[in-house]
Amino acid sequence: MLGFSAVAKALSFADAARELRVSASTLSRRVARLEAALGTALLRRTTRHVSLTEAGALYLERCTDVLHRVEEAEALVSGLGGDPKGRLRVALPNLFGQLHVAPLIPDFMRRYPRIELELTFQDRYVDLVEEGVDVAIRIGALPDSSLVARRLATVRRLLVASPRYLRGRKPPARPQDLSAHPCLQFSHFADGETWTFSRGAERATVRVRPALRADNAEALRLAALGGCGVSALATFLVGEDVRAGRLVRVLEDWSIPEVGVFAVHPPGRLVASKARAFVAFVAERLAGEPWDSP
Known part of the structure; x- marks a missing residue:
């Protein structure tokens, strides 16, 4: 499932193989075994291109969520016995993220060296579940939703x-x-x-x-x-x-x-220790509105 997901996102066996640190032939055999087990083709392969079949697109949507839950469960359990670890995907508003979150990252990485951060800076609305994001920081009134939110600071x-x-x-x-x-x-x-x-x-x-x-x-x-x-x-x-x-x-x-700065994450999932660590760290550093107000 992990191999298929990597190929489906890269649309390249070679690129996915490099990401997973296996040979392209090994990865191809793994995906072929998955297709045989499912009884349907997930990918269309030519000498130059890889694309998703209709079944592959549906399967990718479901297995992305499954893989994310597996990663969260492993990180949560492993975090009970030591420092939080694993990949943490965080979506940040572009300018606020650059000015007031990015400067905090070196200290966070020194405190939690086993966490692998993946940051995206963009002002568009990010669907956390659809895009596999663990935590997002948002500014402004939050629409009614099922997301769990923690207020971090206030913007004037x-x-x-x-x-x-x-x-x-x-x-x-x-x-x-x-x-x-x-x-x-x-x-x-x-x-x-x-x-x-x-x-x-x-x-x-x-x-x-x-x-x-x-x-x-x-x-x-x-x-x-x-x-x-x-x-x-x-x-x-x-x-x-x-x-x-x-x-x-x-x-x-x-x-x-005034508008609030919030950290949000999806409900009904295991909240991994790595996500809790990030939110707590940012909340601590942003407490008291660190930017000066004229």
């Missing part, structure tokens, strides 16, 4: 613009004034084009006019620095820019709702 957002943009313009005096300004919108935030503000007991909801939408917060930061408009960006990203005067806070007496 600021409304900012560059001095260049504000030069010669009347700054917004109240949230409703934003309708007259081009706004820079982060695509993945649930609030979309409707921005909510609070000031004490006051609440204001404004429909903004996005001049730029992007699924990468760094692109929005660069656009704000370039004088393209007003944006709501996290303090972990623009705090230094505000302190240095490269960006200026707008509507400073109004607040934008």
Whole structure:
């Protein structure tokens, strides 16, 4: 099953054999024995290409989950007798992961040398079960789901613009004034084009006019620095820019709702000691919001 899965994902016996450290002929015989036992072809083979049959695609979906559960069970049991070990797949939001999780990794690896980390940095929604991910870190309101979540930290957002943009313009005096300004919108935030503000007991909801939408917060930061408009960006990203005067806070007496940073993992599975170790380590290091807030 492991050999078939490796070939199916690489679509190459040679590449899969190198990954598993066996010969291609040995791997081919193993897959052939599996097909004989199942009574159906899982792969189409030509001299140049390997592809999945319909049965192979269905079998790959099921056996990926089975192999993941086997790996979790082995890691959980082995972890009872010593340090956590095994491969740990973690999905991280791109920018937050680079700025605030990646710097923690060397210390984590020194503390848990038997864990093999596999990190992916991307802002898209990752299906943990479908993609075989052990832990994901997500920012923002979590949709209702069956995932188990642990809150790690809180992210505060600021409304900012560059001095260049504000030069010669009347700054917004109240949230409703934003309708007259081009706004820079982060695509993945649930609030979309409707921005909510609070000031004490006051609440204001404004429909903004996005001049730029992007699924990468760094692109929005660069656009704000370039004088393209007003944006709501996290303090972990623009705090230094505000302190240095490269960006200026707008509507400073109004607040934008904070969002949480969460570690999530699928329920109903053995939570391996390696996953528990990673979540606990990151939670410890992120406690108290390590980024400065202006």
